[in-house]
Amino acid sequence: MGILVDIITPVFGLVVMGYVAARLRWFEEAGIKGLSGFVFNFAIPVMLFRTIATTTLPQEMPWQFLASYYVSGLFLFAFAMLLGRMVFHQETQAVGIYGMAGSYSNVVLLGIPLVLTTFGDRASLPLFMIVATQAAVMFVATTAVIESAAGAGGQLRHLPWQTALVLARNPIIIGLLLGLFFNLLQIAIPAPIDTLAKSLGGAALPCAVFSVGASLSQYRVQGSLSEACSLAALKNLLHPLLVWIMAHHLFQLDAIWTATAVLLAGAPVGVNVYLFAQRYNALVAPAAAAIVISTGTSIITLSVILYLLDVR
Numbered sequence: 072m073g074i075l076v077d078i079i080t081p082v083f084g085l086v087v088m089g090y091v092a093a094r095l096r097w098f099e100e101a102g103i104k105g106l107s108g109f110v111f112n113f114a115i116p117v118m119l120f121r122t123i124a125t126t127t128l129p130q131e132m133p134w135q136f137l138a139s140y141y142v143s144g145l146f147l148f149a150f151a152m153l154l155g156r157m158v159f160h161q162e163t164q165a166v167g168i169y170g171m172a173g174s175y176s177n178v179v180l181l182g183i184p185l186v187l188t189t190f191g192d193r194a195s196l197p198l199f200m201i202v203a204t205q206a207a208v209m210f211v212a213t214t215a216v217i218e219s220a221a222g223a224g225g226q227l228r229h230l231p232w233q234t235a236l237v238l239a240r241n242p243i244i245i246g247l248l249l250g251l252f253f254n255l256l257q258i259a260i261p262a263p264i265d266t267l268a269k270s271l272g273g274a275a276l277p278c279a280v281f282s283v284g285a286s287l288s289q290y291r292v293q294g295s296l297s298e299a300c301s302l303a304a305l306k307n308l309l310h311p312l313l314v315w316i317m318a319h320h321l322f323q324l325d326a327i328w329t330a331t332a333v334l335l336a337g338a339p340v341g342v343n344v345y346l347f348a349q350r351y352n353a354l355v356a357p358a359a360a361a362i363v364i365s366t367g368t369s370i371i372t373l374s375v376i377l378y379l380l381d382v383r
Contacts, residue, residue, distance in 0.1 A: 078189050082280055083370050089284025103285040110279045116246030118272030122195045123250030124260055135322040140332050141208055143313035148174040148212055151305055159298055164353040167216035172361050173305035175209045176338040178202050180283045184276040186334055197331040203247045207238055217351055290359040299360035306365050307372040311337035330380045337376045339365035
């Protein structure tokens with residue numbers, strides 16, 4: 072009961088509020104877009120900058136932590152592709168979207184609030200390592216599959232560089248890198264800027280979660296519900312299980328690093344999956360439905376994960 076009261080209700084209560092407000096037209100479409108822009112371009116980047124600038128960094132790169140998350144994620148990506156091909160008889164472009172949907176978490180708008188609400192700043196380093204790297208890893212994997220299917224093999228040579236350029240323009244990545252720059256050079260944030268950053272960053276978590284709910288109101292649960300439900304099962308159940316096996320049993324990571332990785336893996340399907348589906352005009356309706364269904368069911372699955380992680 073403590074998990075529901077202290078963690079799940081504050082986070083997902085705001086999701087529900089945002090969804091209801093948007094469905095009842097108390098929050099217009101332009102407002103949803105504006106709030107999402109504020110969260111993505113200002114509040115979260117500033118919060119990340121301030122947190123990383125003041126976090127104690129590890130002496131060496133925690134490769135085992137990254138391997139726990141991404142080896143599991145890429146295995147699930149391949150498994151989901153196989154499932155899409157063999158069970159749902161999808162074309163290769165749709166298979167690529169299906170693989171991404173089964174392994175790409177909503178780490179920014181839901182993962183960050185969930186982890187920080189649960190563990191506080193002590194989980195900030197493992198959290199932001201995944202935030203900084205997930206897009207690069209999963210965007211490259213998804214694009215490589217889809218472009219290969221489209222016969223654009225020659226363009227794949229430029230994919231790492233194109234991905235780097237996209238990430239370099241991402242405000243969240245800029246905030247992380249700027250915070251890392253301040254940290255490594257031991258530059259103290261000037262007091263007025265720190266006060267401003269703290270105030271702006273304080274709005275990041277509630278606004279981010281509210282915007283998730285408001286944005287969900289724009290998606291429709293339609294198309295192949297069997298595909299969408301299978302994606303929700305892969306994302307909400309199998310992904311955190313695989314990460315837990317690798318982090319806890321194979322690499323025996325510190326408890327807070329393991330818990331952070333498992334919670335992020337258990338987060339619902341990320342919105343970028345829908346954007347990829349729209350871009351390639353493949354699996355659009357199931358992707359939208361999977362986001363809604365996995366977000367709704369994650370209230371239950373994340374509660375179970377938190378209980379099994381012995382979070383009290």
